[in-house]
Amino acid sequence: GIYLKxxxxxxxxxxxxxxxxVPNVLTRKYYISLDPSLTLxxxxxxxxxxxxxxxxxxTVARWDHLTHALSASVIAAAGYVIIRAIDIxxxxxxxxxxxxxxxxxxxxLAAGVIWEILEFLTDEMVVKFEMEAFLTxxxxxxxxxxxxFDLLGALAVAAWGTAYLSDISYRIARRIESFSASRNEK
Known part of the structure; x- marks a missing residue:
């Protein structure tokens, strides 16, 4: 990017x-370790x-579709883990x-809508301020x-990922509990 300006x-x-x-910060600062497959x-x-x-x-057919589905699956996993940890x-x-x-x-889908709005606003700014496009x-x-494809990524996590992600949800819930207990002691 620097070379090509x-x-x-x-x-x-x-x-x-x-x-x-993010995985390293979660481990070092919050003592929540992610297994290697989750980090990958x-x-x-x-x-x-x-x-x-x-x-x-x-240049690569369906690259955008692949990245949307994969990124959406990560967002779905994060959303599930957080809300499940709070539930626990x-x-x-x-x-x-x-x-x-x-x-x-x-x-x-809400995250996808926000992303698409950002793409739209970026396109509008590019035209208005004669800038180089960075989201299109x-x-x-x-x-x-x-x-x-966001929905497909979310469906994959909703259907199969919840069993896989329960362990991290319990670890986060335990961390919330210990953080809450330490705050109450002060």
């Missing part, structure tokens, strides 16, 4: 690089998106498993395909 590639690489530190899942989604900025989005931690909240399935889908929207059909 491409702001989009540089910004995407910086964001991707920063996200790869997050890193792979970020890596493929960053790799796409080096023209893979334009507090007796005041009970989320039935069937609703959790719907929650995951709605959570990812290619019309309503592109937006709908993106949302469809």
């Amino acid at each position: 491409d702001t989009h590639v540089v910004l995407n690489a910086i964001a991707a690089f920063g996200i790869t530190f 899942w997050i890193t792979l989604a970020v890596f493929l998106d960053a790799l796409g900025t080096l023209s893979f989005y334009e 931690y507090t007796d005041d909240l009970y989320i039935p498993p069937r609703f959790m399935f719907v929650f995951i889908l709605l959570f990812v 929207q290619h019309g309503i059909s592109d937006t709908m395909r993106d949302m469809l």
Whole structure:
């Protein structure tokens, strides 16, 4: 990106690089370790998106679809883990498993809508301020395909990922409990 003087590639690489530190921060600062497959899942989604900025989005068929589905699955997993940890931690909240399935889908679709709005606003800014595009929207059909692949990623997690992600939810709930107990002691 620096060599090509491409702001989009540089910004995407910086964001991707920063996200790869999330598992390490969770482990070192919050004592929540992620198993290697979960870390690989997050890193792979970020890596493929960053790799796409080096023209893979334009030259490799369905690259955008792959990255949308994979990124959506990571967002679905994060949403599930957080809400499930809260559900485990507090007796005041009970989320039935069937609703959790719907929650995951709605959570990812909401995140996808926000992303598509950002793409739209970026396109508008690019035109208005004569800037170089760093997020691009290619019309309503592109937006709908993106949302469809977001939904597919969410469906995969809602259908199979919840059993796989329960362990991390319990670890986070225990960490919330210990953090809450330490705060109450002070």
